[in-house]
Amino acid sequence: MEKLIVLVLEGEYRLTAAVLFCLSRDERMVVHMVSRDATSPFRYSRYVRSHHRQPQGAFDADFVPFVQQVAARTAAQVLLPIDVEGMRFCIAHHPALETALRVLPLPSAHAYEIAADKSWLAGFMRRHDIPGPVTITNIGQHLPEQLATLRFPVLLKPTGGEGGLGIELFREAAPLLERIAQLPPGAKYIVQTYLEGYDIDCNVLYKDGQLLAYSVQRGLLPAANAYAPTQAIEFVKNDAVLAVVDRLMTALHWNGVAHLDLRYDADSGAINVIEINPRFWLTVVGSAVTAKVNFPVLACLAALNRPVARPAFALGRYIPFNNFLKYKYLSRLRDKVRFTFGNTSLMSFLGDPLPKLFCLFNRHSVRIE
Structure with a gap:
C-alpha cells in the first residue's frame, strides 16, 4: 500500500491531538510534525x-x-495546518511553501478573512442573500436608531473569537447601549438578533468551490454555558442545512475545511448561518469515528489531487470521553441520553497517552480530552 507522508503544522493542543488521531486511523499515513x-x-x-x-x-x-x-528531510508530500494561525501562515506564504510540498487546500486570503470575521461574514451573506440573523455591523454609528429597527432579544458578539466566548444576551436596548459604552476603544463587536430554535452544524471539505465531503451534526446535551459548544452531538441528515451551506461556500469559492455553526429559526422555519470556523474542529474525531468521514485524511488526498469520492456520512451519537464520564457519573438529570463506550472518543483518549501525561504534569492550563 502506497504511503502518504504528511507534515503536520502543530497548532492549538486539542485540535492538534484530534487531527493526529484521525490521521492515525488510516494506515497509509506517515506523520511528521513541524513546530x-x-x-x-x-x-x-x-x-x-x-x-x-x-x-x-x-x-x-x-x-x-x-x-x-x-519537508526535504522527511520527503513530506503534504503540509497540513490545523488552526487559524496555521491556516493564515500557509495562505500568506503559499507559493513559497508549495515549492517544497503540497499544502492543504486553502481559500484566498480575502475569502478566509471574510469567513473568520463575523462582521465581514454578515455583510457578505447579506449581499448574496444567504439567510442569517439580522446583524448590526457598525455599532459605532447611530446605534440607537439602528436598534429601533431590531427585534429583541439580541446578542452582543466579538467579531473574532470562538467557543461562545464574550457573547452576551440583552433583552432591552438601554443595558446594551450601556455595555457597549464600556467596551475598550477599538473593540470589534456586532449586534445580532437572537433566534429562538436550536443549533445545527455542518462540517465541510471543498476543493476550488466544489463540495468533496460533509457531515451534519446537532447538539444532544446542554452546553457548559449558554453559548459554548454542546457536550455531545448526533450526526443527522438535513438537506436544508447542506443547501444553505453550499450556497455560502460556493459564493466564497471555498477551498479546504471549515465548520459552520447554523441555527434553526423556530419562527420562520429557516436555517440560518451564524458563523464559520475556518479550521479543523474538535469534533473532527466524531466525524471520523461515528460519521465515518475522516476529514484530515480526505484533505491530504485533495491536496495531492487524488480522487475523493464524496462519502455518505453515517448517523449516530458522539461524546468526548471526558464529557461521557462527567455525564454518566456526575449528572443528576433523570432522563439521560444513552451513550455507549462506542459513542465516545475513548480510543483517542487512550491511544496517545504520553502527550497527555506531559501536559498533566507540566502544563496545568492545558485542558486534556
Missing part, C-alpha cells in the same frame, strides 16, 4: 514519526525555509 514550540508535548506522540521544532515565535517568513528544510 515552533521547543516544549511541545507531541514530541512524545506515538502518532508522530519525527518532530521538528524551531524556537518559538510568531509565524513569519523566517519560518518558511525551516518548513522547506523539514
